[in-house]
Amino acid sequence: MTKEQENIMAKPKIATTSLAGCFGCHMSILDIDDRILELVELVDFDKSPINDIKEFTGECLVGLVEGGCANEENVRVLQDFRKHCKILISVGDCAINGGLPAMRNTISLQECLDEAYLNGPSTQNTSGKIPNDPEIPLLLDKVYPCHEVVKVDYHLPGCPPPADTIWEALVALLTNKPLDLPYELIKYD
């Protein structure tokens, strides 16, 4: 088989990541239960916490992004996903509107850090300093929805989106069929 034939035969690849999320959306992906066996017939998993592949090995057809952008690392990962994925999907409310982490958006970053590391009622920090190690990604001024950072092709709302919503969307994309989700499958909670 030539390299070209191999490429044609190869299954499309899918990548997933959790940015400023709680991994609940990934739990919902796993919630497709035994349909995951059908999914691996349709796709190969590239970079994803599900298989623990840390870096992209090539171009992907679909990227599923959970969580919004709360720090510079989130932005870098999201830009990397945009670069490697033909179709980028925001999965869940955090990716779509910032979600719970965005509750800090009405409070200044300095106030948040002061409360967490200096003034909080349960804070024990004898150094009196706010952590500032180069290893720790810097926080952004606020939490951004993914589509305010890169172009996002589709949005699957929900906290988390039901497994059926994710499944139906993926199958429609992978089999090139129109997606017509029933009323029950698009919810914001």
Next chain:
Amino acid sequence: MSENTITFEIDGVEVQGTAGQTIMQAADVAGIYIPRLCAFDGLEPFGSCRVCTVKVNGRFQSACTQPIAEGIIVENDSEELLELRRNLVDMLFVEGNHFCMFCEKSGNCELQALAYRLGIAAPKYPYMFPADRNVDATHKDVFIDHNRCILCARCVRASRDLDGKNVFQFVGRGPQKRIAVNSRARLVDTDLNVTDKAVEVCPVGAILTKHVGYSIPVGKRKYDHTPIGADIEANKK
């Protein structure tokens, strides 16, 4: 047919109403749903949210305030109007702090249900995350969360016209416009009662009754399985 009967058309369908009715009232009876947020059965029309905007003989009008007239041609369910309504609902979402995932009203919220019905997966406008919205939880049975208020004035009208109390009114103008509590700053200082209509009519999670949060499980809430407006569409003959 009495001489008060008025015949007109909505999306090519002949509709009959009685003189004095608004387009929305006549449409409701005929089983045609016109989306709305500030309009509420039993309250004076207010015409502020513009979600019920229809085209009457080619001109934009709010269906909740515009009276019916013989022979008018009303356009309601067109892609142009749906897009306009989607934009309005989008703007309401990004203008406030609407966190559906933990809001007590989720599943029973008219703003959310309207977004579902209009097929909004994500707003097209950037989120504003306003920092100036407070929560007044001073009252023992009711709280008001300004983060979720969409300024529909249902509470203002219900308190004034149904409860006879004038607990709520608007203060400020433009982006500074807010719902405020009558004469004093705190809800506890008013004569608001938990049984007041003003508490019941809030379409979103801005005015909520305490001690009953999340009492209806997910799957059994008003809009979990039934789109908003389905009750009106059931009137269709």
